[in-house]
Amino acid sequence: MIKTLVGEARQRGVRLKIHEFQAKELFRKYDIPVPGGRATSSAEETRHIAESIPGPYVVKAQIHAGGRGKGGGIKLASDPSQAELAAKQILGMNLVTHQTGPEGKIVKKVLVESASDIAREIYLGAVIDRELSQVVIISSTEGGMEIEAVAVKTPEKIHKTWIDPAVGLMPFQARSICFGLGLTGQAHKDGVTCIQNLYRMFVSEDLTLAEINPLVVTKDGKILALDAKVNLDNDAFFRHKGHAELRDLNEEDPLEVEASKHNLNYIKLSGSVGCMVNGAGLAMATMDLIKLSGGSPANFLDVGGTASSEAVEKAFRILMMDKSVKCVLINIFGGIVRCDRVATGVVEAIRNIGNVTVPIVARLEGTNAKEGIEILQNSGLEFHTISGFKEAAEKAVQLAGGA
Amino acid sequence: MSILLTGETRAIVQGLGKEGQFHAERMLQYGTKLVGGIRPGKAGEAVLGLPAFNTVEDAVTETGANASIIFVPAQFAADAAVEAIEAKLDLIVLITEGIPPLDMLKIKQLLKRSKTRLIGPNCPGIITPGIGKLGIMPVEIYRPGKCGLISRSGTLTYEVAAQITNAGLGQSTCLGIGGDPIIGTTHKDALELFNNDPETDMVALIGEIGGSDEEIAAKYIKKYMKKPVVAFIAGSTAPPGKRMGHAGAIIAGGKGTAAEKKEALRNAGVTVCDSPADIGIAAKKVLEG
Numbered sequence: 001m002i003k004t005l006v007g008e009a010r011q012r013g014v015r016l017k018i019h020e021f022q023a024k025e026l027f028r029k030y031d032i033p034v035p036g037g038r039a040t041s042s043a044e045e046t047r048h049i050a051e052s053i054p055g056p057y058v059v060k061a062q063i064h065a066g067g068r069g070k071g072g073g074i075k076l077a078s079d080p081s082q083a084e085l086a087a088k089q090i091l092g093m094n095l096v097t098h099q100t101g102p103e104g105k106i107v108k109k110v111l112v113e114s115a116s117d118i119a120r121e122i123y124l125g126a127v128i129d130r131e132l133s134q135v136v137i138i139s140s141t142e143g144g145m146e147i148e149a150v151a152v153k154t155p156e157k158i159h160k161t162w163i164d165p166a167v168g169l170m171p172f173q174a175r176s177i178c179f180g181l182g183l184t185g186q187a188h189k190d191g192v193t194c195i196q197n198l199y200r201m202f203v204s205e206d207l208t209l210a211e212i213n214p215l216v217v218t219k220d221g222k223i224l225a226l227d228a229k230v231n232l233d234n235d236a237f238f239r240h241k242g243h244a245e246l247r248d249l250n251e252e253d254p255l256e257v258e259a260s261k262h263n264l265n266y267i268k269l270s271g272s273v274g275c276m277v278n279g280a281g282l283a284m285a286t287m288d289l290i291k292l293s294g295g296s297p298a299n300f301l302d303v304g305g306t307a308s309s310e311a312v313e314k315a316f317r318i319l320m321m322d323k324s325v326k327c328v329l330i331n332i333f334g335g336i337v338r339c340d341r342v343a344t345g346v347v348e349a350i351r352n353i354g355n356v357t358v359p360i361v362a363r364l365e366g367t368n369a370k371e372g373i374e375i376l377q378n379s380g381l382e383f384h385t386i387s388g389f390k391e392a393a394e395k396a397v398q399l400a401g402g403a
Numbered sequence: 404m405s406i407l408l409t410g411e412t413r414a415i416v417q418g419l420g421k422e423g424q425f426h427a428e429r430m431l432q433y434g435t436k437l438v439g440g441i442r443p444g445k446a447g448e449a450v451l452g453l454p455a456f457n458t459v460e461d462a463v464t465e466t467g468a469n470a471s472i473i474f475v476p477a478q479f480a481a482d483a484a485v486e487a488i489e490a491k492l493d494l495i496v497l498i499t500e501g502i503p504p505l506d507m508l509k510i511k512q513l514l515k516r517s518k519t520r521l522i523g524p525n526c527p528g529i530i531t532p533g534i535g536k537l538g539i540m541p542v543e544i545y546r547p548g549k550c551g552l553i554s555r556s557g558t559l560t561y562e563v564a565a566q567i568t569n570a571g572l573g574q575s576t577c578l579g580i581g582g583d584p585i586i587g588t589t590h591k592d593a594l595e596l597f598n599n600d601p602e603t604d605m606v607a608l609i610g611e612i613g614g615s616d617e618e619i620a621a622k623y624i625k626k627y628m629k630k631p632v633v634a635f636i637a638g639s640t641a642p643p644g645k646r647m648g649h650a651g652a653i654i655a656g657g658k659g660t661a662a663e664k665k666e667a668l669r670n671a672g673v674t675v676c677d678s679p680a681d682i683g684i685a686a687k688k689v690l691e692g
Contacts (some may be wrong), residue, residue, distance in 0.1 A: 013453050014688075016683040025665050090574070128412070128504055128505075128508065128584070128585070130614050130651075131583045131614075133507070133508050133511035133512070133617075134508060135505075135508065164512065165505070165508045165509045165512055166509065166512050195669070198643065203505060206505055207501050208504065233503055233504060233505070235477065235501045235502065235503045236503035236505070237480070238478050239503075240665040241578075265457065265643050265647075267642070267647065269461075269640075269642065271622040277557060277558075278558050279556060279557045279558030280556065280557075280582060280647055280649045280652060281554070281555060281556020281557065281558065281559030281560070281582065281609070281611055281637050281649070282556065282557075282558040282559040282562055282637075283647070284611060284637035284640075284641060284647055285559050285562070285635070285637045285679035286679075287638075287641070288637060288638070288639045288640050288661075288677075288678075288679060289678060289679055290640070291639065291640045291678060292677060292678050297640060300641070300645075300647055309525070333559075333561050333565075334541070335527075335539070335540060335541040335557075335558065335561055336425075336426075336429075336539055341656060364559060365562070365565065366541055366543075366544065366565070367541050380663060387677065388680070389562070389680040390678065390680035
């Protein structure tokens with residue numbers, strides 16, 4: 001379960017992820033102790049930052065992916081000039097980790113921090129448990145490694161504490177977590193405060209994931225968050241004015257960025273049949289049917305339940321930007337939105353864009369489907385109008401030239 | 404009979420803005436018993452012939468309402484839902500999309516301590532063909548019948564309802580339970596209701612990737628379900644780690660895949676369709692042999 005919980009929270013949409021240095025700024029706001037330091041995109045400034053904090057130093061690549069150390073994205077430095085050298089090596093590098101995919105990510109920023117003398121590494125995280133509808137705090141003595149791996153190998157070393165949203169996190173729960181982690185003396189007291197602050201941050205900032213891995217106990221007995229991972233909830237942006245600005249467009253697919261500007265749900269895939277569908281469930285089902293028909297979808301695209309003509313035009317433009325699209329399948333189930341209106345939108349969109357050369361298969365069903373099909377057929381543009389769901393998918397696959 | 408939405412349902416509308424009014428009009432046209440609307444500060448001003456009340460409590464006292472459909476924007480939706488729960492309504496349909504999950508956590512805790520049934524959020528609502536609808540679905544595709552329908556999606560539900568109708572069958576009640584990670588009524592909850600409904604002879608379950616709602620439903624089916632179930636799971640081709648429109652539709656850590664869900668359902672004796680175009684035919688086969 002832990003695997004699903006943390007994995008899901010971690011991956012729930014790129015738009016919600018923020019960088020480690022941004023997460024640490026949030027930690028500071030909630031008095032969760034973090035090492036001194038700052039982020040920069042310049043190697044020279046790295047040295048200045050290092051000069052202003054105690055050494056030795058650690059220089060960390062800022063990308064939205066884990067496993068940075070193994071890929072060479074985290075380097076130790078004994079003095080400020082070495083920190084500058086490390087930053088020079090990391091900035092601009094194409095960092096490949098098990099989470100970036102084989103194409104990797106270009107590093108544009110590094111975080112420079114004082115390195116710590118570590119006595120112990122602990123894992124601490126908070127996520128929403130979908131099944132029980134509660135926030136759950138996950139803790140483990142096995143910090144510094146992937147919590148998913150710990151969950152598989154030694155599930156008994158993972159401790160979960162569920163929080164009743166009406167009551168909140170009670171001090172005894174935080175104490176009990178710290179006892180479980182074997183924290184004593186000042187580290188125990190600081191650990192309790194840290195857990196309380198973590199929960200306070202989670203609910204105050206509407207987070208979907210807050211992870212400290214590792215949370216370390218230093219050799220002089222201090223608690224310190226060495227790494228920080230935070231995912232925001234974009235549905236809650238309305239009550240957190242600064243959150244939307246934390247988004248980093250460099251971390252996203254350019255077509256997906258373009259689509260999100262127009263409130264379209266678009267995800268780029270690797271196939272050749274471009275899909276335009278109203279509704280997320282039907283969009284997924286359409287992709288599945290393309291696959292079953294021997295083809296491969298070029299994208300997921302939900303133009304929204306209402307499929308307004310503006311949305312349809314923007315969607316069409318995005319599909320046309322993807323050069324691997326060899327055929328477009330439009331699948332609209334008219335409900336409150338009438339098919340004739342959608343058809344008018346499609347025709348207008350294609351006229352406005354001009355020069356649309358890929359074949360288009362259109363399947364309109366539901367309210368005013370017949371009128372919609374007539375509009376397409378009388379438009380002077382070429383549409384393959386097909387009423388069956390399966391037949392439409394098969395035709396699109398055939399026109400795209402198979403898989 | 405049918406489930407949740409019956410001849411006894413008397414509903415109010417919370418959120419009578421442009422969208423709320425548009426749909427209230429269509430619900431009335433379909434014969435749904437709407438008895439009022441909530442317009443704080445504008446009590447007495449009727450909209451579409453529906454008397455307006457300041458609070459849900461006032462509406463319940465005056466009209467005997469036992470259900471509500473909520474259209475208010477996401478920022479205010481939790482407030483509206485809690486007001487309806489506190490007024491002890493039997494049924495709340497929460498249409499609104501984009502409610503923060505932490506708001507839903509609080510609502511779920513309240514629901515556990517009440518007798519109220521909440522459907523949604525981010526859902527098309529509920530329809531009992533021939534009786535009424537509390538939702539935004541087009542009514543033409545439905546016919547009264549014996550097939551119960553449960554779905555996490557909107558337009559895909561319409562697609563499946565139309566397939567069932569085109570196969571010469573009809574629906575007892577159709578329930579869009581919503582595409583969010585935290586929802587009021589799950590697949591399992593809805594299956595339980597259909598299992599005990601004498602007017603329902605079979606159930607079509609339309610799931611999608613993400614979470615474990617379908618797996619939990621499979622466990623229930625294996626143990627308790629007395630009626631045949633056909634199912635489709637959307638998202639076999641979805642890549643891991645990407646949110647497919649619905650906030651709840653995401654494969655993570657190798658979990659929540661369509662393959663896993665299909666297997667769990669098949670093991671529970673469910674007729675699982677690989678193609679979304681085959682659900683109507685499968686339902687007919689199951690019901691008529």
